[in-house]
Amino acid sequence: MSHWDCAIAGIAELTPRRRTEGETTLGMIARVSAEAVADAGLEPAAIDGLLVGPQVGETPQHVPATVSEYLGLRPTMSNVVDLGGASGAGMAWRAAAAINAGMCEAVLCVLANTREPTPPRSPNRNPIREFDVPFGASGANAAYAMIAQAHMHHYGTTSEQLATAVAAQRRNAARHPQAIFRDAPITVDDVLNSPWVAEPLRLLEVVMPCAGGAAFVVTSARRARTLGQPPVLLAGAGEKVTHRAISGAPDLLSGPLKPAMARAFQQAGVDAGQMDLLSLYDCYSIMLAVTVEDAGLCPPGQGGPWLAAHDLSAEGDQPLNTHGGQLSFGQADLAGGMSHIIEAVRQLRHQAEGRQIADARHALITGNGATMSEATALVLRRED
């Protein structure tokens, strides 16, 4: 058995041309991908991994989600590989690594580009720009308000339930020296009296952008044991991408975090009820309700009552976002999502001064992107 134990099973290429006229990168990616998957003798639905290049002309961000939506793929591993002329080769071993890690079974690696005589001026010509923005639906607020409206309609979730969780997280933030809203306590009424942004979501249910940064270092467990800190092990991981625009979401009431968390729990050999800390991505209040349901902490539709019924503080029956969550700690762009990892590591090292969860051993971390589109879940474990 070779080191990688993986093969390249299908290939295709488009005939090189000096110029393209009116073609989109997405369209070219679609055509060459279909040929490669057919060459492999696979059905489109068999593709559960996706590696793309950074230069997908119609969209500067959320590239794997945009390509996935266009192709109707729902990969459990996806990424941009940005290594210039080495990108294709770089994709090959990353695909094998992901397969060997048990994250997916068949990875589509695809690169394509257009070459217009007069390149379009706008950097952003993706389907959202063409079919959503002209209707006054720019940005994430609209998408999460759609999710909240559906949740309220189908399940009876209330603004009061969601506001209770927002106020609880603000109390948690008061115990974190670096939280941006550390010294700005709020009540449930403050949340309910804040102005509408995208009804049914109000200002204090929407994350506030700020500046900041975060980083972490991964080594082998063996190496980590020789270093200075208590090792915090990656016990499980899961991922799923389902769409890009909210109109492409397969479900407004449940997201790709559901299968991502299921895989992470399975790899770790634990369930949601064993988590000492829930470090849950909270760009909007409604995301907390959907996530606790998708985690299996309560039945579908009971996320609102569940949030209102539990004590979410470090001493509570279910500590949740003890750093305040991004709603109260701050969302420093993409580093905001990493804040959930940093807080989990602090708690599992037993270094969360002033807000330490007693005997914290397991933490669930969720990451969420675009319009409840891109999901990654981690289970971290303190080594005994």
Place this chain on the structure above:
Amino acid sequence: MTIVKPGPQASPLSQPFWDGCRERRLRLQYCPDSGQWVFYPRALDPRSWSTHLEWRDASGRGTVASFIVVHKPGHPAFQEDTPYVVALIDLEEGPRILSNVVGCAPEQVRIGQAVRVHWVEQGGEVLPKFVPEEFAHKEKD
């Protein structure tokens, strides 16, 4: 000074959709291989990956899957319209489309409501917006 609303930027592949709008026809791609309608316009059907897509007229009827009332728009050009309704419409043919519900007050919109297409000129383009069936008789195209 009025800020111009960002209009659709068509590609040759999606141009038939917007040409249809100018003729007050809701034209969508249809895949005879899978029997499914496709929206937004693509180079292939995202289910069957068939590239044999044809353009067909849709009924223009649908129902509201979810909606919001925008008070703080993401683009300043839409401030003058606030509060306005953005909705996800499930078209009779299957695809879900994002649009506006017009022709009634925001508080009269609800999930599950039957709507039909209503053509609105915006910045030299014609956009497919929707009006609840119960208010449709008050609207003139």
